[in-house]
Amino acid sequence: MIELRSDTFTLPTAEMMDAIARAPLGDDVYGEDPTVRELERRSAAILGKEAALLVPSGTMANLVSLLAHCPRGSKVLVGDETDIYIYEAAGASVCGGLMYEPIPTQPDGRLELKDLAAAFPSDPSDPQFALPALLCLENPHNRCGGKVLPVSYLAEVRHFARERGIPVHMDGARLFNAAVALKKPAAELAQYADSIQFCLSKGLSAPVGSMVVGSQEFIRKAYRLRKMLGGGMRQAGIIAAAGLVSLERMVDRLEEDHRNAQRLAEGLRKLPGLEVVDRHIETNIVFFRVVDPRFTMERFMEALGRRGVRVAELGHGRIRAVTHSGVSTQQVDEALSIVRSVLEHGE
Numbered sequence: 570m571i572e573l574r575s576d577t578f579t580l581p582t583a584e585m586m587d588a589i590a591r592a593p594l595g596d597d598v599y600g601e602d603p604t605v606r607e608l609e610r611r612s613a614a615i616l617g618k619e620a621a622l623l624v625p626s627g628t629m630a631n632l633v634s635l636l637a638h639c640p641r642g643s644k645v646l647v648g649d650e651t652d653i654y655i656y657e658a659a660g661a662s663v664c665g666g667l668m669y670e671p672i673p674t675q676p677d678g679r680l681e682l683k684d685l686a687a688a689f690p691s692d693p694s695d696p697q698f699a700l701p702a703l704l705c706l707e708n709p710h711n712r713c714g715g716k717v718l719p720v721s722y723l724a725e726v727r728h729f730a731r732e733r734g735i736p737v738h739m740d741g742a743r744l745f746n747a748a749v750a751l752k753k754p755a756a757e758l759a760q761y762a763d764s765i766q767f768c769l770s771k772g773l774s775a776p777v778g779s780m781v782v783g784s785q786e787f788i789r790k791a792y793r794l795r796k797m798l799g800g801g802m803r804q805a806g807i808i809a810a811a812g813l814v815s816l817e818r819m820v821d822r823l824e825e826d827h828r829n830a831q832r833l834a835e836g837l838r839k840l841p842g843l844e845v846v847d848r849h850i851e852t853n854i855v856f857f858r859v860v861d862p863r864f865t866m867e868r869f870m871e872a873l874g875r876r877g878v879r880v881a882e883l884g885h886g887r888i889r890a891v892t893h894s895g896v897s898t899q900q901v902d903e904a905l906s907i908v909r910s911v912l913e914h915g916e
């Protein structure tokens with residue numbers, strides 16, 4: 570099976586399994602798991618922030634971040650194509666009494682400053698209006714094909730948010746893919762956000778977990794919210810041990826996933842009947858469409874599945890293929906020949 574649906578299908582490496590078996594453990598709800606503490610220290614240091622918190626998922630990482638930043642009845646400015654807005658079950662609205670204000674997303678994942686500005690009421694003292702309390706960015710942007718936000722844009726957004734007195738949260742589920750693509754340290758991207766979440770469980774290949782990173786005061790609030798949401802885990806060093814290997818060993822190799830994604834896109838572009846959405850593949854995500862009239866998207870995906878290639882539907886009639894540590898270059902080539910064969914034989 571060539572698994573291209575998501576980088577969440579990555580399995581822990583042998584080194585991770587070994588680290589898990591040997592990890593010193595304690596009760597992390599008491600703050601006494603040394604492996605978790607080490608992972609939190611490392612994560613904060615790598616991103617150049619004061620503190621970090623291990624949480625079970627990216628969804629919970631975003632949720633505790635939104636709740637920590639925003640008072641009830643305030644608005645969160647989020648791109649209308651973001652994970653937070655589309656895929657997280659309206660958690661901040663349900664649990665935090667927050668209102669999501671969807672901002673139009675540009676094809677490259679940016680939110681335009683004029684659209685963000687329009688979300689602020691003309692008269693903040695008028696009691697009719699909910700007030701923006703947080704601005705969220707997604708970087709890289711999943712539903713924009715893994716595009717990386719330019720550093721100059723991050724600086725503009727931070728400046729905009731500072732002027733209006735609200736913090737910036739970066740949903741960096743694949744933050745290290747962005748850093749590797751830009752050949753910059755992750756801290757350079759993180760400096761433009763007040764809080765960041767990144768997933769250990771995607772390209773970094775750990776089995777479970779996300780990190781929330783920010784100031785000491787912010788993490789203190791996030792820590793309480795994690796407990797409230799049921800995310801306080803006891804001997805969580807089991808998870809953190811794999812996360813430490815992720816940070817140590819799995820960051821630089823993301824480059825390989827990016828090369829494989831480019832190789833996949835190049836191969837797909839040569840096939841009549843397909844249309845690759847983006848000219849440049851920046852990270853590990855490739856979007857394409859089936860334009861061959863013999864196929865619906867669903868039938869095409871099923872045909873690939875029967876031949877051992879799994880891809881995902883990702884909205885707007887697009888198919889998503891994600892490269893990761895569980896897909897070798899050779900498997901990318903195999904996947905391409907299977908796609909070609911399905912197009913040639915009509916099934």
Ligand SMILES: *Cc1c(COP(=O)(O)O)cnc(C)c1O
Pocket residue numbers: 625626627628629631652653707711740741742743768770779
């Ligand atoms: C995967 C993802 C999340 C959520 O992470 P889970 O661990 O699946 O809850 C959040 N944001 C983005 C951009 C993601 O890709």
